[in-house]
Amino acid sequence: MTAKPNEAETEKTSVNRREFLNLAWLASLGFLTINLGGVTYLFSMPRFKEGEFGGVFTVGRVSDLPPAGSPPVNYPKVKLWLSNTEEGLVGLYKVCTHxxxxxxxxxxxxxxxCPCHGSEFQANGTYIRGPAPRSLDRFVIQAVDQDSGEVLAQAPLGTPMPLPGNPNAVIQIDTGQRIMGERHA
Ligand code: FES
Structure with missing residues (x-):
């Protein structure tokens, strides 16, 4: 025959269970808080470092650029061709649109x-001929005053950016913001 637990024992068991549930709840809350903090921290970090593909790449000062009409300059690390055309500066994504x-x-x-199927493009990225369905993609580009940080010129839509008069302005290319090249007929 099994002995019935007396009242004191029943009370003790229920207190222990309550304490255990409280502790478990607090532990879950702490765990959740730590995880949320970690996730928030990770999301607040920039996804790409400055100067690497996907981030903002500083080309240099206006005075360092090759003269307008010069051959485009290749920056393989950030997948960029920088083209100083007569209409302005263009940052081209170096992957063919075909x-x-x-x-x-x-x-x-x-x-x-393009060595693969022969598509051809002008120095400013405009489609000439070949199987590529559109002109080359361009990056968002801007010129910034080195001291004040003021934006002196901008081409948010990827159009050629006329260079500002300040030769010390710094050219920045946002390789994380690509504008699709225009489709041709
Ligand atoms: S991948 Fe460039 S023409 Fe086909």
Whole structure:
């Protein structure tokens, strides 16, 4: 025959259970708080470091740029061709808009040529011919006053950016913001 627990024992068991549930609840709350803090911290961090592909790349000062009409300059690390055209400065994403090959600049032909299927583009990225469905993609570009941080010129839509008069203005290319090249007929 099993002995019935007396009242004191029943009370003790129920207090222990309550204490255990409180502790478990507090532990869960603490765990959740720590996790939420970690996730918030990770999301508040910039996804890309400055100077790497996906982040803002500082090209240099206006006075360091090659003269307008010069051959585009290749920056392979950030997947960029920088083209100082007569209409202004353009930052081109260096992947062909056809099937993703890396195109190159041809000094002889004065245009970009894709080695894979022969698409051709002007120095400003405009489509000339070939299977590519659109012009080259461009990055958002701006010129900033080195001291004040004031934005002196901007091309948020990827159009050629006329250079500001300040030769010390710094050119920044946002390789995280790509504007799709225009489709041709
Ligand atoms: S990938 Fe450039 S033309 Fe096909």
């Amino acid at each position: 099937l993703g090959c890396l195109y190159n600049w041809s000094d002889q032909e004065n245009k970009f040529l």
